[in-house]
Amino acid sequence: MLLRHTSKEVKEREGLTINPAKTCQPIGAMYAALGIHGCLPHSHGSQGCCSYHRSTLTRHYKEPVMAATSSFTEGASVFGGQANLLAAIETIFSVYEPDIIAVHSTCLSETIGDDLQQITRKARDDGKIPEGKHVIFASTPSFIGSHVTGYANMVTGIAEQFSVSTGTKKNQINIIAGWMEPSDMREIKLLSKKARCQDCALPRHFQRP
């Protein structure tokens, strides 16, 4: 009797969404970023987004999910979140020492128009990113697509911002799947290994099989 108020006949609705089978982009971006070793996801928006995403992923995977947030206040929403993100980058690198910070936007920072590319460039120019460390970003507005889109956007961000053309062919297959459970990805990797393929799975949420 859990959903006893649900009517038997199907009624078309235009405004109201009930019991959705999807959620918003940023959680996908956070999940994707967790699949890179030494990478700390960072949510550029209100604290609640980060807190909700971490809780949801932790409940699902029963594993620690670490991520930081820009902790927007009303002031930041009016004047822009640049100061918050720059402060966050400095704090994160001095306290947690990740190799990479993967910043994703939220509906709040997207609506006010924060430019993550410009802010991360400024962080580098201001010397807030230590030598050999990286800050990458992905635009993941919650009002477009779903968590699957967010995952794809972060993976695209990783590929775009890390790939360097060397001119030489690597003879390798890149396995860049959409949102996938760690166990599924692991199985694909195993199959690839059995087929004696040289591959690179991105991102990878499991330890080497």
Add this chain to the structure above:
Amino acid sequence: MEANKIYPDPSQVREELIQRYPSKVAKKRAKSIIVNDPEIIPEVQANVRTVPGIITQRGCSYAGCKGVVLGPTRDIVNIVHGPIGCSFYAWLTRRNQTRTESLMDANYIPYCFSTDMQEENVVFGGEKKLKVAIQEAYDLFHPKSIAIFSTCPVGLIGDDVHAASKEMRDKFGDCNVFGFSCEGYRGVSQSAGHHIANNGVFKHMVGRNNTPSVGKFKLNLLGEYNIGGDAFEIERIFDKVGITLVSSFSGNSTVSQIENAHTADLNVILCHRSINYMGDMMETKYGIPWMKVNFVGADSTAKSLRKIAEYFGDEELKARVEEVIAEEMPRVKAIIEEILPRTTGKTAMLFVGGSRAHHYQDLFSELGMTTVAAGYEFAHRDDYEGRDVLPKIKVDADSKNIEELKVLPDPELFNPRKTEAELEALKEKGLEINGYSGMMKQMTKKSLVVDDLSHYESEKLIEIYKPDIFCAGIKEKYVVQKMGIPLKQLHSYDYGGPYTGFEGAVNFYKDIDRMVNNPVWKLIKAPWQKAGATNGKSKGLEATYVTQ
């Protein structure tokens, strides 16, 4: 032979916690990390902005409003106006239970309602879609009430949820539609959302039904959200004692109860942080005093029941309370006596919520355990230091953004339940009437009090103190457990509970016994126990063991 731990000097621990931060951050955090002294109660910096990037436990205003206060209401259709995520994440995640009288009564808690805002709604405004959504909800469910919750983009683009709600309320006539401006960026934590929720419920619900409630001893239960069935246990005890529960804010509540709440003669407050505004406003408007109680812990429950009986000043009620306590306690005592030898001398840390970090210390002391460090996630200074500091709290820009309702005595319904002199006399007897003495008074000297604990600080504290149990939430759970320390979730009770009242105390004793005495934790190598894991850092501060 009982093993005892000797801890390093707490002020040294404090230095250790902040030394890694950039200097500005360190300066700020130092004010929130306090070595307790219950005699003088030092000042704690609380309810201030979180340092960006520090990895906080905190959530947002929307979480406080929709998730905490309005979430447990079963017959209100709670529609979240915004992108899909906000509603999705607050869907059945807080374990607030409810019990309808019949199977066919309204219960919308298992549902998730959202306007699923799309880009075009953000660009051209979402009010139209919101009104369609309200209409559709009304047509499908015909609920008594529909509540609308604003999310971040709604506040930015300027959708007027209040106007839309009013329009639809007037249109329906038989459905109370009202909105909350609880955008996630408001305030500095969930706390802002609690205040916004209190305002909205007070403005739109309380006082709508003047039918006198029946009963000799009538009260409202404020700040009890029925996690894991907590409210059911309190209801059971009230029933047994003969106390009438007019309404609950908001665990196992109904719209009609809340609308009738002003006919009670006392408000008892459990979670001071999330609902004290309601207590104050109802006192001003209707003359109902509020009293701080605590039903977490068997002794605390007995104490609270006696306080309630003292308030009503009825000899028969007092005798009945004693009878019930005498009836319930033997079972509790039998169990605690069996468990006590295994838990005595163990240590706990609590970093959770806005009142739980205080209340659960009662249960741990009943278990013979010491709380070595505690702190809240989103509380204010009064929750730490007691309400006496209220006049001294500086109102900052973030708090100013939250509306303070101007409440006046109701010309018809204002009826002081007790005279000033009577209230003073009750206070003399130790009843916390319109007052709360805070957490620090109860904590031992030299224990640590940390507001808005960061992940780094929690790791450090565990490394230094190696507590026997750490209490926090789901985000912290597996991180802490991988360090070989069991973590008890005090938000969701790890799928257990209830923990209130007499039955709850027994549940808690058993759960904690199972956790702190489980040999599995000794099998896990914590990062600092692994060879070469000191990362070149000096061993520094650490608890040492002595055997007596």
